[in-house]
Amino acid sequence: MFKTDRYIINIGPQHPSTHGGLHVEAVMDGEEVVDVMVHLGYVHRSVEKIAESRTYPQFIPYAARLDYMATNLPAWGYVGAVEKLTGVAVPERAQYIRVIMGELSRIASHMMFVGSLAIDLAATTGLLYCLRDRERIMDMFEMTSGQRLLSAYMRIGGVSHDLPEEFFPAIRSFLADVPRMLDEYNGLITGNEILQARCSGIGVLDPETAIAYGVTGPNLRASGIGYDLRRADLYGFYDRFDFEVAVAQKGDCLARLLVRLEEIQQSAKIIGQALEQMPEGEILGKVPKVLKPEKGREVYHRIESAKGELGYYLVSDGTEKPARLHVRAPSFINLMVLPVISRGGKLQDIIANIATLDPVLGESDR
Amino acid sequence: MVLIKSPPPAGNDDDVHQLARHNIIVTTLEKLWDWGRARSFWPLNYGCNCCPIELLAASGARYDISRYGYEVFRASPRQADLLLIAGPISLKMAPVVKRVYEQMPSPKWVLAMGNCATSGGPFRDGYSIYPGADALFKVDIYIPGCPPRPEALFHGLLELKKKVEQGDY
Amino acid sequence: MADNDSEATSNQILNAMEGRVQAYPDPHFLGLRIEPADLPGLLLYLRDQAGMNYLANLTATDLKEEFELTYHLYAIPDNGLKMAVKTRVPRDGAQVPSVITLYPTADWQEREVFDLMGIRFIGHPNLVRVLLPDEYEGHPLRKDFKKEG
Numbered sequence: 001m002f003k004t005d006r007y008i009i010n011i012g013p014q015h016p017s018t019h020g021g022l023h024v025e026a027v028m029d030g031e032e033v034v035d036v037m038v039h040l041g042y043v044h045r046s047v048e049k050i051a052e053s054r055t056y057p058q059f060i061p062y063a064a065r066l067d068y069m070a071t072n073l074p075a076w077g078y079v080g081a082v083e084k085l086t087g088v089a090v091p092e093r094a095q096y097i098r099v100i101m102g103e104l105s106r107i108a109s110h111m112m113f114v115g116s117l118a119i120d121l122a123a124t125t126g127l128l129y130c131l132r133d134r135e136r137i138m139d140m141f142e143m144t145s146g147q148r149l150l151s152a153y154m155r156i157g158g159v160s161h162d163l164p165e166e167f168f169p170a171i172r173s174f175l176a177d178v179p180r181m182l183d184e185y186n187g188l189i190t191g192n193e194i195l196q197a198r199c200s201g202i203g204v205l206d207p208e209t210a211i212a213y214g215v216t217g218p219n220l221r222a223s224g225i226g227y228d229l230r231r232a233d234l235y236g237f238y239d240r241f242d243f244e245v246a247v248a249q250k251g252d253c254l255a256r257l258l259v260r261l262e263e264i265q266q267s268a269k270i271i272g273q274a275l276e277q278m279p280e281g282e283i284l285g286k287v288p289k290v291l292k293p294e295k296g297r298e299v300y301h302r303i304e305s306a307k308g309e310l311g312y313y314l315v316s317d318g319t320e321k322p323a324r325l326h327v328r329a330p331s332f333i334n335l336m337v338l339p340v341i342s343r344g345g346k347l348q349d350i351i352a353n354i355a356t357l358d359p360v361l362g363e364s365d366r
Numbered sequence: 367m368v369l370i371k372s373p374p375p376a377g378n379d380d381d382v383h384q385l386a387r388h389n390i391i392v393t394t395l396e397k398l399w400d401w402g403r404a405r406s407f408w409p410l411n412y413g414c415n416c417c418p419i420e421l422l423a424a425s426g427a428r429y430d431i432s433r434y435g436y437e438v439f440r441a442s443p444r445q446a447d448l449l450l451i452a453g454p455i456s457l458k459m460a461p462v463v464k465r466v467y468e469q470m471p472s473p474k475w476v477l478a479m480g481n482c483a484t485s486g487g488p489f490r491d492g493y494s495i496y497p498g499a500d501a502l503f504k505v506d507i508y509i510p511g512c513p514p515r516p517e518a519l520f521h522g523l524l525e526l527k528k529k530v531e532q533g534d535y
Numbered sequence: 536m537a538d539n540d541s542e543a544t545s546n547q548i549l550n551a552m553e554g555r556v557q558a559y560p561d562p563h564f565l566g567l568r569i570e571p572a573d574l575p576g577l578l579l580y581l582r583d584q585a586g587m588n589y590l591a592n593l594t595a596t597d598l599k600e601e602f603e604l605t606y607h608l609y610a611i612p613d614n615g616l617k618m619a620v621k622t623r624v625p626r627d628g629a630q631v632p633s634v635i636t637l638y639p640t641a642d643w644q645e646r647e648v649f650d651l652m653g654i655r656f657i658g659h660p661n662l663v664r665v666l667l668p669d670e671y672e673g674h675p676l677r678k679d680f681k682k683e684g
Contacts, residue, residue, distance in 0.1 A: 013462055014410075014411070014462060014463075014466050015411070016411040016441035020413065020414050020415060021414045021459055021462075041456070042456055042458050042459045043415055043456060044456050044458065044494045045454055045489040045494060046489065046494045047489070049492060049493060050488075050489065050492050061488065062488065065415075065416055065488070068416035069419070112419075127426075128426060128427050131422065131426030131427065131428075132426060134423075135426065148420075149419060149423075150416055150512065150513065361414070362416065365456075
């Protein structure tokens with residue numbers, strides 16, 4: 001007697017969420033989501049083509065602009081790839097400084113994750129707490145590299161400046177405050193009844209699907225697979241630090257939140273150990289004036305970025321500019337699983353799913 | 367007996383001017399509206415890339431955009447009057463921004479935040495970015511920086527405030 | 536990863552694929568080269584017999600005379616092996632079988648290679664552009680791409 005029809009609700013690309021230009025079309029059958037179509041490319045800046053007309057050092061600021069929530073991590077990945085390609089050695093002190101800056105970036109990214117999850121679910125106050133705490137990390141980046149957000153601090157062979165005097169009291173007081181910050185987030189955001197109702201049991205990603213779709217990072221670890229590149233594909237002295245890999249079992253939105261909160265704690269632990277172990281010494285290794293890797297050499301270097309496996313595929317043609325640079329962006333791959341976890345849910349769950357998959361559109365569109 | 371001269375009648379030009387200057391404001395409605403608009407821009411929730419992160423930091427507790435009256439970010443363009451183009455405009459995004467701009471009611475202003483919106487920035491020689499927001503719109507204020515600090519954003523907003531107050535749009 | 540392990544694995548794969556695959560030297564990966572038509576067969580073997588269930592990266596390079604596609608494979612949980620599979624296609628009418636049925640993660644990665652490099656993937660259910668507008672003409676990552684304006 002009655003006929004129902006499906007209709008499409010458009011979300012984005014201009015949308016009040018801080019994930020940038022993500023365009024999602026939800027095919028609805030009443031209240032239930034039947035399918036989700038994801039459209040990317042609204043922030044496509046032709047970075048891979050630009051890389052072919054930049055020398056190897058000139059690309060470092062572009063690497064930082066890929067994942068702008070945690071800028072030291074993609075920059076570290078890129079310089080690591082070039083160092084693998086050319087054989088440049090990095091001094092010990094520089095490696096420790098890279099670990100400290102990389103883990104600070106990871107904490108900044110996860111804090112922004114918690115804040116933007118809160119505001120996406122209409123809990124605006126949560127964002128203000130996270131922004132306030134993140135400002136301290138921005139201060140530390142400004143102390144060391146001169147730039148708050150897009151600090152191009154990494155260099156091929158090391159880092160650009162040594163840590164200044166005022167950095168150490170700042171980071172020690174920040175690390176001492178991390179437990180208090182996490183208590184605040186848990187009390188205000190995680191423990192909140194509404195957030196629990198909107199995240200618990202929502203957007204469940206099972207481990208086999210996650211691996212088949214190439215999902216990595218906290219999203220994979222929230223589905224019970226403890227795959228962390230800081231252990232599985234060693235780089236940056238991570239074998240010298242005692243830390244746990246955060247894993248949750250349920251694979252729902254709440255699990256993805258809890259994994260990242262735990263990672264903030266573990267990153268703070270790593271930074272504390274790095275500060276103790278760091279020796280005196282050089283901060284930049286011996287690098288030739290013009291870097292010309294051997295023709296035909298190629299490398300695929302991957303690191304554990306805040307979003308997952310961030311890989312750089314570099315091919316050299318013997319000149320000072322790469323023949324090909326491809327960025328394996330975790331956000332691009334992770335978003336593939338959005339339709340899978342949203343089908344059968346409600347429209348508002350799509351928002352929670354996007355927020356907890358934590359895409360950064362600068363990286364996914366490059 | 368001396369005749370006391372009575373004081374000169376009121377209505378002397380000097381007195382009227384004195385009175386007006388201290389107690390009466392004479393203006394036009396447009397000036398009044400401009401005074402109000404300049405102190406309460408409602409920016410649209412729009413941003414692509416790294417610049418909106420500094421915009422977000424500017425609306426946080428440390429930099430506090432609400433002390434200027436500009437914290438009311440609206441999701442719908444029908445309710446916004448300031449289009450803060452934060453970030454590059456890509457080929458796919460251009461029709462979206464144009465449509466959103468057309469949906470905003472007048473008077474409306476465009477502020478180009480960051481190097482990408484000003485001139486294409488570091489991605490200018492790529493194949494997918496417009497060389498600046500002024501390829502598509504008439505831009506009122508340009509804020510350079512990659513990304514511009516929150517203080518630079520406020521400087522730009524205050525310059526726009528001066529412009530609007532003077533009716534220069 | 537011990538050299539013996541990777542050599543043993545390499546020999547196993549070469550035997551199983553009956554000469555259709557060649558090993559190539561690489562300092563970091565177990566390198567395998569194959570013809571496009573045999574690619575799905577090799578990846579099926581690697582996924583099911585060698586445990587390489589994670590396709591981390593799928594990309595293409597323009598080598599002027601031809602295109603070269605590279606597939607980077609790992610195992611989750613990690614088994615110590617890392618493989619790079621390469622295949623080459625001629626420039627004109629460049630096409631390769633899609634591996635989306637083996638690795639769903641190849642979905643958008645193949646679309647991206649099609650979008651930016653112009654290589655077609657036979658068997659992909661939705662081979663449309665993913666980063667550039669649908670009506671865009673040309674494939675920008677090709678070395679002979681000329682930007683207009």
